[in-house]
Amino acid sequence: MSSIDTSSEGGGHKKGPGVKKAKKHSTRIDMTPMVDLGFLLITFFIFTTTMSSPTTLKLNMPKDTDKEEEKNKAKESGALTIMLGKGNQVYYYEGQLKVDATENNFKVTTFKQIREIILKKKADVISRYVRNVDCENDKLNLWKKNNIEGKFLSDAQESCEQKDLVVVIKPNSEATYKNTVDILDEMSICRVFTYALVKIASVENELIKKTEETSGIK
Amino acid sequence: MPSVKMPRHNTDTDMTPFVDVAFLILSFFMLATKFKPPEKIPIKTPGSVLADKLPENDAVMMTIDSSDRVFFSVLSQKEPKIKVEVLKKLNTMRGLNLTDAQMEKFKNIYMVGVPLASLGQFLDLSAEEQKTYKDPGIPVLDSATNEMVWWINASVAAFSDRGIKLTNFLLKGDGESKFPTLEGIVSAMERNEEFKYQLITSLEGVPTSSELDKFNKKPKGK
Numbered sequence: 001m002s003s004i005d006t007s008s009e010g011g012g013h014k015k016g017p018g019v020k021k022a023k024k025h026s027t028r029i030d031m032t033p034m035v036d037l038g039f040l041l042i043t044f045f046i047f048t049t050t051m052s053s054p055t056t057l058k059l060n061m062p063k064d065t066d067k068e069e070e071k072n073k074a075k076e077s078g079a080l081t082i083m084l085g086k087g088n089q090v091y092y093y094e095g096q097l098k099v100d101a102t103e104n105n106f107k108v109t110t111f112k113q114i115r116e117i118i119l120k121k122k123a124d125v126i127s128r129y130v131r132n133v134d135c136e137n138d139k140l141n142l143w144k145k146n147n148i149e150g151k152f153l154s155d156a157q158e159s160c161e162q163k164d165l166v167v168v169i170k171p172n173s174e175a176t177y178k179n180t181v182d183i184l185d186e187m188s189i190c191r192v193f194t195y196a197l198v199k200i201a202s203v204e205n206e207l208i209k210k211t212e213e214t215s216g217i218k
Numbered sequence: 219m220p221s222v223k224m225p226r227h228n229t230d231t232d233m234t235p236f237v238d239v240a241f242l243i244l245s246f247f248m249l250a251t252k253f254k255p256p257e258k259i260p261i262k263t264p265g266s267v268l269a270d271k272l273p274e275n276d277a278v279m280m281t282i283d284s285s286d287r288v289f290f291s292v293l294s295q296k297e298p299k300i301k302v303e304v305l306k307k308l309n310t311m312r313g314l315n316l317t318d319a320q321m322e323k324f325k326n327i328y329m330v331g332v333p334l335a336s337l338g339q340f341l342d343l344s345a346e347e348q349k350t351y352k353d354p355g356i357p358v359l360d361s362a363t364n365e366m367v368w369w370i371n372a373s374v375a376a377f378s379d380r381g382i383k384l385t386n387f388l389l390k391g392d393g394e395s396k397f398p399t400l401e402g403i404v405s406a407m408e409r410n411e412e413f414k415y416q417l418i419t420s421l422e423g424v425p426t427s428s429e430l431d432k433f434n435k436k437p438k439g440k
Contacts, residue, residue, distance in 0.1 A: 035236075038244055048251055056268075056272050056388065057270075058414070177393055179397075188430060
């Protein structure tokens with residue numbers, strides 16, 4: 001196809017000894033090698049390309065000095081403590097931990113069900129909320145002061161109606177990083193605004209250990 | 219009687235459109251490709267629904283791998299020299315007695331995962347030896363020997379010398395790593411009075427009809 005014709009005879013075009021005719025070159029180029037190379041490059045780029053660029057999840061930790069204040073602020077009625085243990089197990093209690101002969105609010109659940117529990121708690125807090133215009137105005141002023149754009153009255157209302165809701169997240173030493181990120185992610189999925197990552201108390205850890213033993217979680 | 223002439227079909231197909239498309243795809247992939255920096259250890263990050271962009275400059279990254287080893291890297295593609303400056307700070311801060319030649323080599327290292335005591339030894343290895351070197355990880359678990367404190371401190375100091383306030387603290391953890399390692403890094407950050415993190419995650423879809431989903435679909439403003 002693309003080979004250059006070098007033979008002078010065999011064409012049957014020669015008319016005479018003095019007649020020289022310009023060689024007819026084919027205008028078609030063999031594109032096969034180019035296409036080959038093209039596809040080779042496509043395959044190379046398909047394999048090396050990273051389509052899902054990593055994203056980031058922002059996390060702000062409280063200063064130690066703020067912590068005591070925050071703790072006192074958290075109303076018992078709006079507090080939900082979530083603990084993470086091994087084997088992707090989730091434990092939780094509402095308000096204060098009460099484990100004795102008469103009462104036990106320490107419960108076991110899984111990652112699948114925790115969303116419902118968070119949402120139930122949130123709905124519970126919201127149902128007790130009485131509209132507070134001062135709180136809404138405070139929020140709006142704060143956003144204005146810090147030049148945070150894209151916030152409106154509806155955002156202020158949303159944030160005020162759940163101002164008593166505090167979720168405390170306590171992973172124990174056997175919880176994985178994935179569990180921790182998942183539960184933080186659950187906070188953004190459920191739109192819970194106040195949450196904290198706190199070190200687990202030894203009482204809670206013992207309860208987890210006990211539950212793990214009785215239900216045989218590995 | 220005239221014979222019926224069969225129309226002659228050309229056996230050559232015109233490949234031009236085909237080639238056009240092929241090169242279009244090729245150019246797309248060439249432009250879309252972003253080469254990953256060489257990673258010695260594979261990290262499987264957990265997913266999250268939040269999608270903030272990842273900064274590439276003026277950031278430090280702390281990495282936790284699946285066996286709880288901790289690595290530290292300074293991300294600054296614009297100014298690779300800053301890495302050396304971080305190490306220089308660290309050298310004077312902790313009295314590591316590293317030579318200038320050793321510190322210069324640090325420029326080519328993407329991630330460091332050795333205790334300060336064996337840092338000089340690690341830098342003396344050739345590039346090939348470093349690739350096969352089994353990093354023990356930076357110790358973080360014990361508050362007395364938490365060396366991440368110094369790495370963060372040195373980075374903040376080195377960046378502020380250039381008039382940059384270091385605010386991008388990236389944390390990239392493997393899903394299988396355990397919480398105490400994360401806690402060790404958190405306490406190292408706290409000792410440096412730094413409280414803001416960005417956890418590197420891979421993007422996940424928002425679950426349908428969840429609160430966040432409803433919020434995203436709601437028209438803005440009121």
